[in-house]
Amino acid sequence: MAMKFFRAANLPAPMANYSQEQFRQLVRSLELYFSQLDSQTPITAEYFQGHGEYIINPCGLFYDTTTQTLATADTSTPVEFGITYISHDITVEGANNSQITVAKSGIYNFQFTATIESTNSSAKDVYIWLNRDGTDIGYSARPYTISGSGTERSFTYNFSIDLQAGQYIELEWASPDTTVSLAAKAASAPYPEVASTVLAVSFVSSLEDVTVGTIP
Numbered sequence: 001m002a003m004k005f006f007r008a009a010n011l012p013a014p015m016a017n018y019s020q021e022q023f024r025q026l027v028r029s030l031e032l033y034f035s036q037l038d039s040q041t042p043i044t045a046e047y048f049q050g051h052g053e054y055i056i057n058p059c060g061l062f063y064d065t066t067t068q069t070l071a072t073a074d075t076s077t078p079v080e081f082g083i084t085y086i087s088h089d090i091t092v093e094g095a096n097n098s099q100i101t102v103a104k105s106g107i108y109n110f111q112f113t114a115t116i117e118s119t120n121s122s123a124k125d126v127y128i129w130l131n132r133d134g135t136d137i138g139y140s141a142r143p144y145t146i147s148g149s150g151t152e153r154s155f156t157y158n159f160s161i162d163l164q165a166g167q168y169i170e171l172e173w174a175s176p177d178t179t180v181s182l183a184a185k186a187a188s189a190p191y192p193e194v195a196s197t198v199l200a201v202s203f204v205s206s207l208e209d210v211t212v213g214t215i216p
Contacts, residue, residue, distance in 0.1 A: 056088065057088075057202070057203040058088055058089035058090050058102060058103065058104050058106070058108075058201075058202075058203040059086060059088050059089075059090060059201065059202050059203065060084070060086055060087050060088070060090035060091070060092075060100070060199075060200070060201040061084075061085040061086040061087075061198075061199070061200050061201075062081035062083065062084055062085065062087075062092055062100070062198070062199045062201075063081060063082075063083050063085065063195040063196075063197060063198040063199070064080050064081050064082045064083060064097075064182075064184065064195060064196045064197045065082065065083060065184050065193065065195060065196070066080070066082060066184055066196060067117075067181050067182065067183045067184045067196055068080055068181060068182040068196055068197070069178070069181045069182075070173075070174065070175060070178045070180065070181075071178070072178065073174075073175065073176050073177060073178050074174055074175070074176050075174055076136075076172045076173075076174050077172065077173055077174060078094070078096045078098035078099075078131075078170050078171070078172055079098060079112075079114070079128070079170075079171040079172065079173055079182065079197055080096050080097050080098050080197065081097055081098065081100070081197060081199055082097045089102065089103040089104050089203075090102050090103070090108075090201050091103075093168060094168075094170070098170050098171070099168040099169075099170050100168055100169045100170070100199065100201060101166065101167070101168040102163045102165065102166075102167060102168070103165060103166070104165055104203070105163065105164045105165045105206070105207050106162075106163065106203050106204065106205060106206050106207055107160055107161070107162050107163075107203075107204040107205045107206075107207065108160065108161060108162075108163055108169075108201055108202065108203060108204060109158070109159070109160045109201070109202050109204050110157075110158070110159055110160070110161070110169065110199060110200075110201050111156075111157075111158050111199070111200040111201075112128075112156065112157040112158070112171060112197070112198070112199050113154060113155065113156050113157075113197070113198045113199075114128070114154070114155045114173075114182045114196065114197045114198075115152055115153075115154060115155075115182060115183050115184070115185070115194055115195070115196055115197075116144060116146055116152070116153050116154075116155050116180065116181075116182060116183070117146075117150070117151065117152045117153075117180065117181050117182075117183035118146045118147055118148055118149065118150070118151045118152075118179065118180055119149060119150070119179045119180070119181070120149050120179045121147065121148055121149050122147060122177065122179075123145055123146070123147035124145070124146060124147065124175055124176070124177035124179065124180050125143055125144070125145050125175060125176065125177075126143070126144045126145075126146065126155070126173060126174075126175045126180055127141050127142070127143055127144075127173065127174050127175065128141070128142050128144070128155065128157060128171060128172070128173045129141035129142065129171070129172050129173075130159070130161070130169060130170075130171065130172075131169070131170040131171070131172050132161070132163070132167060132168070132169055132170075133167050133168060136172070137161075140159070142157055146180065152183060152185075157171075160204055162207055164207075171199075181196075182196040182197055183196055184196040
């Protein structure tokens with residue numbers, strides 16, 4: 001919805017003695033202005049107590065229900081998010097359902113979780129890093145080591161990053177060993193299904209007066 005702005009009403013020019021008609025014009029001008037203002041102000045006096053029920057910021061929650069594997073060793077592979085649970089000004093784009101695209105410029109926080117599974121006993125390294133609009137972001141890679149046949153571990157990555165409207169973030173992963181996967185699991189009483197990947201995204205702030213450097 002486009003935001004509407006209203007200017008202060010154009011009031012009749014003051015005179016030494018207002019006539020009744022001038023006074024009625026003044027009242028009508030003020031009534032029109034405040035009527036327009038009220039129509040665009042959903043917050044009533046009872047909510048001016050520090051509540052945030054009517055604040056709507058960009059946000060998203062995405063996950064995937066399939067087991068994701070590596071076709072070849074040491075090859076960049078996008079992390080997929082096939083299911084959208086929450087989406088407001090943040091969407092999943094791309095053929096692989098991997099590009100997290102924002103509609104508004106700002107600083108965004110990403111909270112990523114993956115279930116990593118090893119399918120043989122050898123120790124293996126897994127790397128996950130950030131890519132913005134097709135370019136890998138320096139110093140964003142995070143290593144993880146896993147071993148043991150059938151071993152499952154939870155990997156988490158929490159980061160904040162600046163994005164312009166229309167830009168996307170893609171999480172990439174790779175390993176020198178293809179016997180590792182981002183694993184989804186079926187439900188088994190008493191617990192429900194396990195997603196292979198989960199990503200929550202929230203808006204932190206605007207880009208105004210923000211200093212941007214490299215990710216540590």
